[in-house]
Amino acid sequence: MVEKTQTIPNVENQYRNRELSWLQFNARVLQEAGDPTVPLIERFRFLGIFSNNLDEFFKVRYATIKRIAEAGKGGRSFLGGISAKDLLEEITQTVIEQQATSLRILSKIETELQKENIYIIDEKEVTPAQSKFISDYFIRKVSPALVTIMIGELEQFPSLKDSAAYLAVKMVMSKEDETFEEKINYALIEIPRIIDRFVVLPPEGDRQYIILLDDLIRHCLQNIFSIFKYKSISAHMIKITRDAELDIDSDLSKSFIDKISKSVKNRSAGDPVRFVYDKSIDQKTLRFLMDKMGIDTTDSIIPGGRYHNRRDYMDFPSLGREDLLYERKDPLPVPGLNLQGSLFEQIAEKDYLLYAPYQSFSYVVKLLREAALDPKVTTIKITIYRLAEVSHIASSLINAAKNGKEVTVQIELQARFDEAANIKYAEQMQSENVRLIFGVSGLKVHCKACLIERIEKEKIKRYAFVSTGNFNESTARIYTDYTLFTSNQKICKEINRVFDFFEVNYKIKKYRHLIVSPHYTRNAIYSLIETEIQNRRNGLSSGIKLKLNSLSDFKMIDKLYEASRAGVEIQLIVRGICCLVPGVKGMSENIKVISIVDKYLEHPRLFIFNNAGSPKMYISSADFMGRNLDNRVEITCPIYNTEIQQELLDTFEISWNDNVKARIVSDKLDNAYRKNSKERLRSQFKLYDYYLDKLNG
Template sequence: MNKEVSNRYLNRELSWLQFNARVLQEAEDISVPLIERLRFLGIFSNNLDEFFKVRYATIRRIVEAGREGFNVLGGITAKDLLETITQTVISQQANSMSVLSDITQELQKENIHIIDETQVNEEQAEFINSYFIRNVSPALATIMVSELEEFPELKDSGAYLAIRMLMKPNDETFEQRINYALIEIPRVIDRFVVLPSSGEKKFIIMLDDLIRFSLGNIFNIFEYEEITAHMIKITRDAELDIDSDLSRSFLEKISKGVKGRSSGVPVRFVYDKEIDNETLAFLLTKMDIHDTDSIIPGGRYHNRRDYMGFPDLGRKDLLYEPKTPLPIPGLSLQGSMLDEISKKDYLLYSPYQSFAYVVKFLREAAIDPKVKTIKITIYRLASISHIAGSLINAVKNGKEVTVQIELQARFDEAANIRYAEQMQTEGVKLIFGVTGLKVHCKACVVERLESQKLRRYSFISTGNFNESTARIYTDYTLFTANPKIGKEINKVFDFFEVNYQVKKYRHLIVSPHYTRNAFNNLIQQEVENHKNGLSSGIRLKLNSLSDFKMIDKLYDASRAGVKIQLIVRGICCLIPGVEGMSENIEVISIVDKFLEHPRLYIFENAGDPKYYISSADFMSRNLDRRVEISCPIYDPDIKRELEDTFQISWNDNVKARVISDKQDNAYRKNDKPPARSQFELYDYYLNKLKEFDSH
């Protein structure tokens, strides 16, 4: 049984680490513009932070509960998994530092120099001293830890300089000859400080090194012989603890939980490997770091996620060429969207096409006198959200607005809480989900009075209604006035309000009640079609594939002879290409300029393919513990569009990696002309627009 488990599935956490290795490959790829490479390094680091806060923390809890977790972890014990994760991350971190060194050298060739505190010239020193006094010093928190009975609680993912001072023999300030302090690197100041240029040369110093340069200024009241500074960082368990106090609102509980996250249990400690052993031992003892925590020696700099915001210094040639999001052929942002949608369905594929259509839909609904109600689900809002503004505007215009807002959208709770409070104040009716279920579906339905009858206009998306992420996440959004779809979206909102009534649906596939069975049946139908000599096939585009039962179903289909093509961006626990189990399954993963985010399901269905766009991945949580919507596509033009876009992605042989049991992230190579799907998709939509305009 144990051998069977380990031979059938890849471990979820290790598969995720391989996804992050693909992100690191982008930082390593010399064909990627130089500053974009730095930003991919930042994404790699940010991903790793979130991984430790959530996934590593979960495995650690399994160990501390005295459980092995062998079967649920895909054939590895939790204790062994923690060790494997730590070793894998140490290796990846070493690789990332090597990549950073290479990029830094390449930047120098472009006259961009990242200098440290030892390389500062006289003019730069003058600038730094002034900058430190004006900007940094007022924001600096310095803690003399040697003098404290209790070690301070370090902030989650905060970066600190651990200071060691060797005092002069005549110093009478401290009892000890060696004293320690901590300096918190302020988050409110840009990590990269641009220094005065010298001719064509541009200079940048990291805030950490600017502070190192200013140590004499910070500790000028002490008599010391020697002072050193090494960076440390702690990552904490990010699971929200929601108390059961019935007298407090859900909004208050989540808000309290988010604030409490900063004091979660430590799960990872990263330190500069050049730190002296005495200082390291002092810190580990004082912070009560255990062997179930991941202790990782790193480089001089941590929180490399900040590289996502590396300044471009006016060097547009070191960035991806910006592409203006395209209009949807036939759907103008100038006229009435609702009038156009009343005639036919439209598909938006952002960021190739403009996300402005989603905002325009809501803005139009907000001021249209015929619109009576707006209902929408919200999972992740942008920090400045035109979506929220449009909904508030609708209330001011007398519309009845209902918003199902997910307050437990991990790491976006703060923005959602802020907007929830604002919308609630303005009169928006808020629904805070269903007990025990996250609401992850992305849907909106508008009711409009036309000829004394209510007509419904809807949009359903694979991604969040978030203007910021829409620029870098690829997602499908369907706009439709199909009354059957609108009626069933309305049923989902009825379920939010009356949870004990499970609705029936003929068109939408809705989690947690129907998704697993529906997709099981769709897969089984392909098996039956193949047995009966009818055309069969399954093509799926997903973010993650980790549900063992769903994987088994795909294995069954493969054994029956059904050809399966999978594009999986992140976690893939399925092992393709194994004789007698999965020889008819191929899996690729695409990591490129944009984050691949849509879920698209295509079933051949004996020559009459069925197409679904969805908010749900094939993960247990999406199938069983969340409210998700998979929406069928009925419009023939949109079906062709989905067919085309899947095929363009599947043909990628530039940024596609082959997923296999080797987990080596090998690039897919073949004899065909180079095909980079994200670039070709933009050209595809550009050509569609030209064809439409020519008619």
């Protein structure tokens, strides 16, 4: 075991705070929305991603910090030197500034859309012809789905749904109205989630018109409240975000599925952590709502624009305008791996690497479908973390079980925000005789692996695929991830040991090839870094190249600092959280960090260690975060095939040399784009061309 590295002397701010670093990542997403070179409708969608990210951040991270603050704990030791209370205030201020930026960007995008004859109108801009269409649409589709609550007369305020958008309606009653004692009354209208947020109106000539569902409802307020006599009526949007932590029932008589299902349902009653409101709402209405909802000073109170739940912009209609979208590029085949032939026969000959979405995810589904039908296949074992809404993976596994294969699925029911979907699939697979394992007590199973056993020449031969991302057809179109297909029996044998650990987890398995969390990853990575340190000191070639989603573990950062001080050159591509501070003399001057945010979500974990010129390379499901190293089951898989090693090195270098969408991560926290005099290189576009050249070469 490598000795624990000592704290670096005389250097302030050794670590960035995790939450503030994450907000910097979300600012990079917002940069994409504001980038005039990004197609217009795609810019809308980046605004939606920015908003959706914020929702999840408040449900999980802000809620956690709030609990620390309410418990009276400072939290400085694991919050990067800032107290929980101060951190809450800084988060709120940062988010207010980012929200203001997002509103300015939204206004610019809408102005640009008008130049393309696309108009987003509100209820005051509706023409008589559009009004007739809207009234009919409201009666047919919207009115039956509306939930309207008269809150002025209620003794107990209703519990608002997490992240749902509501119109807070204020009515100033006429003198002759005797319905209410109060002359000012209030109602809440829940914006239905089952109806598209953007309603496309009939075109007029070359012009296309869209109205948001919120404004369509505002236009029809008279229809909703026609039984009341009021002098004036107004509606302003509000939204509440709740703590998303699951409270797992300890009742031993209940199944694990039942416990998680109940906990997910109870999540809607979690404590509020963020309240967003239309800043043009009158103060009396705002105070009334906040008092009734019990919003207090530890909650994040965000004055916003007219519209909330801008995450819905992720589904902004395309309107048939392909010229306002990214050019569609079909996923490429993997060179030498023929979907028309038997994948087993081909993988038996050599390993293959799939890099989605540049290459087709169909190979994963095809291999499972082939396994489901192949009479030689006896067993399929797979881990599942997040499935697509309509999952061909799940249907293939069920098909295999129907054909008499022994199918074992380790499904993670506590995959954040996908619990309900996984419960649905777990129940479906269970009813079809698929054997389910619900993980290891106290550990999430986050690794992505599948093992298939086949009888060949009267012996069991194993095949496997291991991935850096989920076995999910939907996300495979927008997340970049590596998947290794292999019949290396040593690796396959150790993947089987991981599945054995799920069943008998009081026995800790040993591995010579795989690096497996929670027992081995931390020390194995320490050891690999230490080898680079010793090689550098001994005059041998050294270097570390890492591609990660997040880097937040302080001890791992200390080890990288130690390598930097020894003179090891370290290149880091970190998409999201980066608590490491690069480029500080005496601490990290040999570490450079970039982050790439572009068309696709960068998701692979790739580790490359120079190893005195004989590189050691790994793909992994694990980031360098405490939870991945110590509290989850993760697989880091070695790459032995030299062709694939070169491919991984090539793809890393293409990403590292990006000078269009790469941002420099530095102590300035300004998300500055990397600019240089070299030829423009946009890595995600270049990677597609790289694989296209491989096919044509």
